Amino acid sequence: MLRFLSGKVVSVFDTLVVLDVNGMGFELLCTGRGAEMCREGENALLVTHLQFSEAGPSLFGFADDRERDLFLKLTTVKGVGGKMAMNILKSAPAERVVSWIAASDTDSLVKIPGVGRKTAERLCFEMHRHFEGLGTDLNLSPEVFTSGETHMDIAMEGLRSLGFAQAELLPVFRKLKAGNVSADGDLSPEQWIRLALKELKRN
Structure with missing residues (x-):
């Protein structure tokens, strides 16, 4: 409609x-x-x-369907209506909002006008289920999760689909790889993505 x-x-x-x-x-x-x-x-x-x-x-x-889909997901959170969801997307690009929520970064979320500490915590908690099925819930193309690539490659492609530039992703993944984050075994694409989002937040 x-x-x-x-x-x-x-x-x-x-x-x-x-x-x-x-x-x-x-x-x-x-x-x-x-x-x-x-x-x-x-x-x-x-x-x-x-x-x-x-x-x-x-x-x-x-601007696009990705923003609209994130908006609709935000409005499923208790206490977040259309105008608050729009205010969130007015204050920061969709990919940045995704990174804050995925990393449970309530400190960044509360800087958005109208978003208090309790609302930020609810956003991180209730939106978490949308990140569990990352390939479908965040509109990543299905081919991102096909075999033939390392989990790190898949994660990088997934973040590129969310709007992050290759130039900002490469140094982050190099740093993570150099830090031997997968010493106990290869991480899943979702784990790589969460680690990368936390690192991107620090930069």
Whole structure:
């Protein structure tokens, strides 16, 4: 239902975008990346989600399906509604939010306006189940987890699918490998990913 909208950008104020779609003006509350894609007077396509609540309908705009999927997962957390989930994605890129949650980095999460300590803890706890099936729940392509590559290679490809650049990943994995993190046996792709996310957070 209303999966995306394409039209001319009428105005952009912070992350509030007005889109003219065939003469109809749609007001969308967008993520930071979604708003950055919009230039007044130019055409734009935004992935959308229409949400109904007691306060009425709200239309949210995203840069891509990955952002929308993360938004929908965030709203499954108790106490996190559409506007708070959007505020989280307005404050930080989706891949950074993923890294904070995966690493249980509540200190970074509480820096987001409106996110208190209890909400940050709930986000880390309740979102954990989405990271257990990393290949499907975070929209990583299935071929990422095929055989023929080392678990470290698979993990690196998985993080690239989440938006991390190869240039920032290579030194992190070199450091982890040099530190003999797999001395007790080869780690699973999920374990490599979690270690890499923690290291990326420190940088």
